[in-house]
Structures are given as structure tokens and as C-alpha cells.
Amino acid sequence: MKGGFVLSRALSIARKELHHIMRDPVTLAASLGLPVIFVFFFGFVIDLNVRDVGLLVADADHTRASRELVQLFDASGYFRTRPAASEADAVLALGAERGKAALIIPAQFERNLRAGRPVSGQILLDGADNAYAGTVAGYLGGIQKAAQARLIGATSPRATIRARFLFNPELNSRWFIVPGIFVIIVGLISSLLTALTVAREWENGSMELLMSTPVRPLEIILGKIGPYLVLSLVGVALVYGLARGVFGVPFQGNHLVFLLATGLFLAATMAQGLVISVVTRQQQLAFQLAMNTGMLPIQLLSGFIYPVESMSPFFRYLTTILPARWYMTIARALFLKAPTLAMLAEPFGALTVLSIVFVAFALRKFKMDLEP
Amino acid sequence: MINPTIVGFIRKELSQALRDKRMRGMLVIMPIVQLLMFGYALSSEIRNIHLAVVAPPSDVFTRELAERFYSSRWFTRVAPGVGTPVDWLRSGRAEAVLIAPAIGAEKAVGRGSAVYQLLLDATNAGRARGVEQYVQAILQSQLRARGDPGADSFSFSVRTLYNPANDTATYLVPGTLCLLLCLATLTLTSMSMTREREVGTLETLLAAPVSPWEVLIGKTVPFAILGMCDVPLVLAVSWAMGVPIRGPLWEIFLVSLVFVSTSVSLGFLISSYTKSAQQAQLGTFLILFPAIQLSGVVYPVENMPYVVKLITYLDPIRYLVIMIRHLMLKGGDIGLLLPNLLGLAAIGAAAVFWAGRRFRQTLN
Numbered sequence: 161m162k163g164g165f166v167l168s169r170a171l172s173i174a175r176k177e178l179h180h181i182m183r184d185p186v187t188l189a190a191s192l193g194l195p196v197i198f199v200f201f202f203g204f205v206i207d208l209n210v211r212d213v214g215l216l217v218a219d220a221d222h223t224r225a226s227r228e229l230v231q232l233f234d235a236s237g238y239f240r241t242r243p244a245a246s247e248a249d250a251v252l253a254l255g256a257e258r259g260k261a262a263l264i265i266p267a268q269f270e271r272n273l274r275a276g277r278p279v280s281g282q283i284l285l286d287g288a289d290n291a292y293a294g295t296v297a298g299y300l301g302g303i304q305k306a307a308q309a310r311l312i313g314a315t316s317p318r319a320t321i322r323a324r325f326l327f328n329p330e331l332n333s334r335w336f337i338v339p340g341i342f343v344i345i346v347g348l349i350s351s352l353l354t355a356l357t358v359a360r361e362w363e364n365g366s367m368e369l370l371m372s373t374p375v376r377p378l379e380i381i382l383g384k385i386g387p388y389l390v391l392s393l394v395g396v397a398l399v400y401g402l403a404r405g406v407f408g409v410p411f412q413g414n415h416l417v418f419l420l421a422t423g424l425f426l427a428a429t430m431a432q433g434l435v436i437s438v439v440t441r442q443q444q445l446a447f448q449l450a451m452n453t454g455m456l457p458i459q460l461l462s463g464f465i466y467p468v469e470s471m472s473p474f475f476r477y478l479t480t481i482l483p484a485r486w487y488m489t490i491a492r493a494l495f496l497k498a499p500t501l502a503m504l505a506e507p508f509g510a511l512t513v514l515s516i517v518f519v520a521f522a523l524r525k526f527k528m529d530l531e532p
Numbered sequence: 533m534i535n536p537t538i539v540g541f542i543r544k545e546l547s548q549a550l551r552d553k554r555m556r557g558m559l560v561i562m563p564i565v566q567l568l569m570f571g572y573a574l575s576s577e578i579r580n581i582h583l584a585v586v587a588p589p590s591d592v593f594t595r596e597l598a599e600r601f602y603s604s605r606w607f608t609r610v611a612p613g614v615g616t617p618v619d620w621l622r623s624g625r626a627e628a629v630l631i632a633p634a635i636g637a638e639k640a641v642g643r644g645s646a647v648y649q650l651l652l653d654a655t656n657a658g659r660a661r662g663v664e665q666y667v668q669a670i671l672q673s674q675l676r677a678r679g680d681p682g683a684d685s686f687s688f689s690v691r692t693l694y695n696p697a698n699d700t701a702t703y704l705v706p707g708t709l710c711l712l713l714c715l716a717t718l719t720l721t722s723m724s725m726t727r728e729r730e731v732g733t734l735e736t737l738l739a740a741p742v743s744p745w746e747v748l749i750g751k752t753v754p755f756a757i758l759g760m761c762d763v764p765l766v767l768a769v770s771w772a773m774g775v776p777i778r779g780p781l782w783e784i785f786l787v788s789l790v791f792v793s794t795s796v797s798l799g800f801l802i803s804s805y806t807k808s809a810q811q812a813q814l815g816t817f818l819i820l821f822p823a824i825q826l827s828g829v830v831y832p833v834e835n836m837p838y839v840v841k842l843i844t845y846l847d848p849i850r851y852l853v854i855m856i857r858h859l860m861l862k863g864g865d866i867g868l869l870l871p872n873l874l875g876l877a878a879i880g881a882a883a884v885f886w887a888g889r890r891f892r893q894t895l896n
Contacts, residue, residue, distance in 0.1 A: 190814050201822070202825055205836050206836075208831060209658075251693065254693060273686070276685065278686075280686070282690075284693050287694040287702070288695070300690065301665035307686050318680050319675060321630070321647075321667060323650040326618065327655050328660075329654065333657045335655070336658075348817075352813070356810050460570055461569075465830055465831065466575065469582070470578060472575070476580075493624065493655075496655050497621070499623055
């Protein structure tokens, strides 16, 4: 009597779900408004460039050369210098959070410079704040070059390197952050919504009701998730407009490829939400699991801030099972780098495989859960 | 004097939360797994830079330079493939491409000077800047090795305090620990009242001869206890991972206690405003997600726009992160701890007061 998959039955479930969503303004606002608000807010908030780094200067030389070096730090726009009596004093001040870095200029600094001996200024970084220390270290290159020219005069080494920064010539960290936070938020919200909608059906007891009807599990699930997929896609479109319109992030790639990748990614995250809701047939647990498995790993392991390339090999391989990691690569490439589809073969292939595996697993899990 | 109502209440909540095997696992195993994972996985050091070097085969200078790159621990060799260098960057095959002058650097140096071109994928601006620095530094070392008088004689020697070996776990564990503590307590508590309301036991509770404050305490203290149980656990894991704990333990516990109390009060507040479990979960997400973003664990607070920086003063995790990082890696500077602890306590007090008032309104 129960035949195979019947589209009309799935559609009626979808219609029912749509009514639910429309009637519940909170869900509607969450699925459309949240991504936009979060991306907007955090696109502005997250800035990986540091400015006004409190730099404690312990100058044991007190010469024109040492003062010139300090001036270079001041003029860079990244640092705000403050004198410290000695190296020990500077270290103490860092310990009491009265500065973020210290510059120690040794005695005989100028004399050694004049004599043509290699000289160095010592930089102490506050290692307690990693995000900060890394960025500050990044600024030293420019200052080193300037100091070399200013203190020693223009030298002409036999080989030089001229660097060209492609895809983001102004080194705008927003271009990196906005596509990234986009992936994080879309992923989190879609998996959260899916987990909730299925869990709610169980909790209300209406899942039993659905099961007693001739509707098959596959139809239930597609019917329930379909509307959320559409809703999430609309959310993605809104966020895309925000990234381009407000943040001025260019989009170099192909929109069709982007849509395809987004569909795959959403399928994977929704399947994840589905598995969570099946595994924990209780809302509190479903939520705890979604939060715990979702919020931190997706942010820390997907390459959003900490590049996957820098991870230890074991974890580099582990991240390959995260759809967000691949979608992140694809999204960033599409926004900034104008890749051809062939260039995206690896992340695209991985994302496709993951989506299929996740969806198949979720469906199986769900069917087993429903069929006695 | 111990109030028997409250004791009974707390016992009920604790057994309710711990009855579920998966919940017990969640409380114990999740923090450990995540701490281990992030402590070992993440690195803020720039490593594994995929670099391709393009030079004519006869170019000895470039070959030596390339050897220097690949024998340093930062670079990974990428063979030049088909297509243009920009294509390699575009497809992500390479992250940087160093192109020698067409006649070869060896000849160019002989004629006067060689200019290399370095193409960098600047999608991640900060990393690109770091990669350029490494490349320049290695060229300088090659020039010095060849006795070039034009090599840079000025340099910075950089030392990272509190974490001289640049150990990743030391960097990330203190911050992650704070996030885990918040996740565990806030999510548990935010459901507590909503659950009563949904199951229909709220009316029973209202009819029972308990004061609003007793309900508030009974609904928050158990979760605070559970949260505090996580503290020695995560500290032990951190210690096992080699992360130093330089400050006094009692201060760490005190700080955690104030934070956990704040966090459960906030959770209670969320749950007093929401009518269904779904709303409670969305509410938690709405609070938790920004709170984590603004806490300074993942990106520095100092960089945020002024107005947002002011908002971060409302974020309890922010205070915790500052204090835990300080206590674990540096020690206990009371001048730093006290204002942060007071700030956190003020938020906690406000949350408790608000939650109590809010609950009394619900009662009437």
C-alpha cells in the first residue's frame, strides 16, 4: 500500500511546515534576519589588523640612532610608544597588562651600527594573547626595512624581492573575514533550525501522528527540510548582497558555481542538524549537542581564522570531514580569486562527497528511528 | 541555616540533569575532547607555506635559495605545474610563487642586481604579510652567507614572553577553557524554567509554598555546581597538556565561581523570558554567539570599533578571558584582577537581581 516516494505527500508536509514558519515570527526572523544581522555586525567588529599597540621602549643607548628607531615605530601608525626604565621594568609592565609589546635597544647600539657590525633590536611580545602577538610580529617586517634604510642608509644588495599581493592588494582583512563569517553563520543557523524543527515535532507528539499517516519517512524529512532550505537560500542571498554592497567585497567567481556549492553545503549542515535531532530525541540535548559540536569546531577548525595549512598534519586531515572547511575554501576563492570550476575540483569534490554521505546517513538514521 | 526547600530543590535539579547518561557524558567528555582538540590542532604560527619557485634550470643562486626555503620548517615544496603562476595561486595549489629574473638570478647578480618577483595570495592579509617576511628573511640569510655587503645588517630578534616555545596549547587553552565553561552552564540553565513551563509543572511550582528567591536559587545553584565541577577537570587537562598554571589555584576557582554564577543567572533570565524550548534555544544562541565573538578569545578586542568595545564591557566572558589568561600564564597581579572581577561581579549581580524581579512578576 505504501508505495515509494510520492512528491505530492512531501509537498503537503512542506506546506504544513511553511504554515508553521509563517505563523511563528521568531523562526522566520531567525532564519532570515539572524544571518544578515550577524554578518553585518561581525563584519564590522572583527578586524585582524591591530592599531595603537602599546609598545614599551627600554632604550639603553640614548643616541640619535636609537631615537630614530623609536620614531619609526611611532610613525608606522601601528604602535604607540611609551618609555620604560629598563628591560626588567618593561617585562614587569607587560605582566601587569600595561603594554602589549616591548622594544629593548641595547647599549652601544649606535656605535655598533657605525662600525658596520650587525645589530638588532629586541622585541618582546606578550604571548598570553596569541591573536595579538601574531599580528604585531607581522608588522615588524615593514619597520625592519625602514630601519635598515634610515639607520644604515640605502644599501644595494645583489638580490631583492619585490612582493605583489594578489587578490587583495590593499591587504584588507575584511575581505577575508566577511566571506568567512558568512560560512560560519549560515552553517550554524541552518543546522540549528533543522535540529529544532524535527525535535519539536517529537516533543509535541505530532511525529507519531505523522507516522500513522501514509506518509513515508523520506517524504516527512524532505517536506520538513525543504522549506528551511529555501529559507536558508534566501538568507544566503541577503548576506551575499550585504557582503558586496556594504563591505565592498568583490565577487570574482561564477554565481552558478556559488549557488551549487551553497546548496551542497546547506544539505550537509541540515543533514547534520537532522542527525543531531534524531540522536537526541530531547530538545535540551539536541540543543546542547548542536551547540557543542557546532559552535567551536566550525569556528576554530574550518580555517575561518586559523589557517588549515598551519595545523599539525593529523588535524589537517581531520578537518577534511568538515563541510564548512571546504565551503569556506570555495566561498573565499569565488569572492576573491576568480577560479575556474576545474581549479575548485578538490574542494568541490570533497564537499559533494561529504554532503552525500551526511544526507544518506541522516536519512538512514531517521528512517530507522521511525520504522519500528 | 540551611533551607530544606532549597536543598530539596537543588537535589531534584541535579538528579534531573544527571539522570541522562548522554548528558553526563556531555558534561565530562565534551570539554576534555574539545580542549585537547583545539590545544593541539590550532596554531597561530605561519607554517606549511606552499611555495613554488620558478627559475631557469641553470640558476644556481635560486636553487640555493630554494633549498633554504624548503629546509626551513615553514615552507612546503610545490612543483611548478601547467598554467601561469597566477593560476596556481588562484586554484590554491600554491600560496606564494617566487619568480627569478628571466635570465636567472645567478647571471643577473653577476651583472649587478637581480630582482625577484614574489606573488602572494593575499586572501588572508595577515598571513600574506607574514609569508613575505619569512621570504625576505631567508633571502637576507642567503645574501649574508654569500658575503654580500648589501645584506641587511639591522634586524629584530623577537622573543615571545610567557610562551617562549610558541606552544600552541599554551596560546589557546586558556581562552578555550573560558568558552567551554560558558557553553556548559548557559545552555543548561537557559532551559530550566522553560522546561517546567512546557511540561506544565510551573503551575505546581507556583502553587507550592516557595518564595521566588528559593525558586531562583534552586534553579541556578545546581547548574553552577555542575559548571564548577568542570573547572578542576579542564584545569587538569590543561596541566596535562603542559599549559602552565602560574597563578594561585584559589584565585582561578574564585574567578570561575563568579563567572559561573553570572552565567547561570543569565541562563535563568533567558529562560524566564521564553515561552517554548525553541525560543529558549534561539535566545541562548542569540546571547552566546555574540558573547563568544566579543570575548577576545578568537580576535583581539582592542581592534574593535570604539562603540563595540564599549559593548564588550557587557560581555561576562570577556572579563573571564582576561583573568584566566592572566592567571594561567602570568600570575596574579591584583591590580589587574580586581577591576575585572568587580566588573564581572557587577554583571552577575545585575543578572541575579533582574532574574529575581522578573520571576516575581511571573509569579503574580
